Amino acid sequence: MVPPTGSPSAAASAELHADVAVIGGGVIGHGIAWEARRSGRSVVVIDDAPGSGASWAAAGMLAPVSELHYQEEDLLELMLESSGQWPAFAADLSRDAPADTGYLATPTLAIGADAADRRALMDLRAVQLAHGLEIEPLTVREARSREPLLSPAISCALDIPADHQVDPRKLVACLRRALASHGEDPRSAVTGALDGFAVADRASSLVWEDGRVTGARLAGGGLVTAGETVVANGLQAASLGGLPAGLRLPLRPVHGDILRLRVPEHLRPLVTATVRGLVRGVPVYIVPRRDGTVVIGATQREDALAASGPEGGGGAAGVSAGGVYQLLRDAQVLVPAVAELELLESTARARPATPDNAPLLGRVDFPESRGHVPGLIMATGFFRHGVLLTPAAATICRDLMDGRTDPRWLPFSPARFSGQRPSTVQPTKEHA
Ligand SMILES: Cc1cc2nc3c(=O)[nH]c(=O)nc-3n(C[C@H](O)[C@H](O)[C@H](O)COP(=O)(O)OP(=O)(O)OC[C@H]3O[C@@H](n4cnc5c(N)ncnc54)[C@H](O)[C@@H]3O)c2cc1C
Known part of the structure; x- marks a missing residue:
């Protein structure tokens, strides 16, 4: 497209x-x-x-x-x-x-990869609860019974229905x-x-x-x-x-790389909920679409180069190889089967911040x-x-x-x- x-x-x-x-x-x-x-x-x-x-x-x-x-x-x-x-x-x-x-009114799961990610998500949960927001811990077993392709090695899972x-x-x-x-x-x-x-x-x-x-x-x-x-x-x-x-x-541009991938028939659905992970402190998400594709995102890049050119273009406006690597690496920590998906598209755009x-x-x-x-x-x-x-x-x-x-x-x-x-x-x- x-x-x-x-x-x-x-x-x-x-x-x-x-x-x-x-x-x-x-x-x-x-x-x-x-x-x-x-x-x-x-x-x-x-x-x-x-x-x-x-x-x-x-x-x-x-x-x-x-x-x-x-x-x-x-x-x-x-x-x-x-x-x-x-x-x-x-x-x-x-x-x-x-x-x-x-x-789609599909829910979201917040997933921590290691113990530090778990602590960070639990600290944030305390703030979310203080604001009256709904976010409930699941055991890893519960999370994997809802999403069987989640890695068994994750440290925690939280359900965010809203x-x-x-x-x-x-x-x-x-x-x-x-x-x-x-x-x-x-x-x-x-x-x-x-x-x-x-x-x-x-x-x-x-x-x-x-x-x-x-x-x-x-x-x-x-x-x-x-x-x-x-x-x-x-x-x-x-x-x-x-x-x-x-x-x-x-206004300043905050660039982001994002990927679109096709899930092969035998792996569908890869996930049913949006999976938002923290992997060694870095956020990554997997958003499942109804058509058998998923969206994996997103990096955040701000630098001097990004501020020049049309739409805040310059050197940082294109897709970053390092960004793509990071997204695929971290998404696989949460859902190892990501490695088997077909990469359809990599896109970068600037968020107006x-x-x-x-x-x-x-x-x-x-x-x-x-x-x-x-x-x-x-x-x-x-x-x-x-x-x-x-x-x-x-x-x-x-x-x-x-x-x-x-x-x-x-x-x-x-x-x-x-x-x-x-x-x-x-x-x-x-x-x-
Ligand atoms: C990687 C990435 C992931 C994101 N994920 C999410 C998400 O999950 N959820 C969420 O809520 N938001 C997300 N965002 C943020 C979201 O994309 C933006 O906040 C939103 O698209 C801003 O919309 P907009 O209409 O203001 O700007 P834009 O979509 O940038 O549209 C601006 C339009 O103005 C036009 N334009 C520019 N100059 C002129 C002119 N002089 N005359 C006429 N037209 C002009 C451009 O052609 C463009 O079409 C994400 C952003 C990025 C980059």
Whole structure:
């Protein structure tokens, strides 16, 4: 499978208008666009390579419990909110598309390889329990009766019933189908846009009029005007022209290698649950898909080279041989039969990370200003959790469009790294 690229824009130099313009067509942009459409708004998604960013690589674990990190309580609340929305989100989407979203409510097992890994997982369990999360120890015998191909040499196993999965590639395809179908109301289709909602181009800058954002200018010369513009182009958000003056978006690429493998018939199912292991302190996971493949991931690489080039490219953007070796080696410690699988694909992409690992999500509201930038919503910086957080990001953005702000999500303010600023809100000078 190769990542999708858009066909030439129907609107290369034209002007389109929609209620909502979404810049960036990953899981986040599409999720927001579909939610906006469901709320009765017309929508345009601007992207010349939809679904080809971090969303193309993601394993799709919906894992608020196993993704808990120390001192990330606000993020945990958002992850739990989104995880709670997933079953209805997936059911509604497969009805609208209609197609398989790849959502599976399969549980997760956390596995420790050696004694130190066991101690680390048990320490984390204490924190998980303190937050009211469900995570129960199993004996190795119990774990192996559920998953017979687990190694007998593992040191511990914990059952996490609430951590599920979705296939992000199927998810993006479904969201695009749902957006193209226009539901009950064909009037929501945008004339001139591909399939009534898509523009195969890149946004070069935001457009402003009388102190509000009124759409996006396209690299190919076109213009999309909209009542609300959502910036959802992942790592590239910070380089968009016309961002509000003083807004600092400290996004950085955290690269990850991930593998897709086919399980031979005689070994199926390799595992039925998602297996998340700690092997000599290094995390590795095996996510089983319904089609007899598994996803094994993922490394995390950050270095100076990674910061240059498109999508945070540079030397670290390609698949790392060492990363592939590490993933296969550690996965085999947990499930030795991994050695017998057919390697189908190795992929690397950059996660859009922020200094506090939480997204930049909401209206641009500087501490010193009265009110926010009208017509603009930011939705980026989803780091390791963008797939999990898609439903919550979508409903939060829809609420903002409806004029509602939930105080629980104010800690994710996109301006939280921007410090103080003037009390009037303006675009950067060259786009004023
Ligand atoms: C190896 C790996 C494994 C992961 N596993 C998981 C997981 O198990 N669970 C989970 O929840 N998350 C996971 N993630 C994280 C997840 O992939 C991201 O958080 C998520 O994909 C971010 O989605 P996005 O839509 O914000 O960004 P992206 O998917 O990167 O999409 C951004 C889009 O914007 C477009 N774009 C860029 N610039 C412009 C422009 N100027 N104009 C128009 N379009 C533009 C790009 O073409 C791209 O399509 C993983 C990530 C990686 C790398």
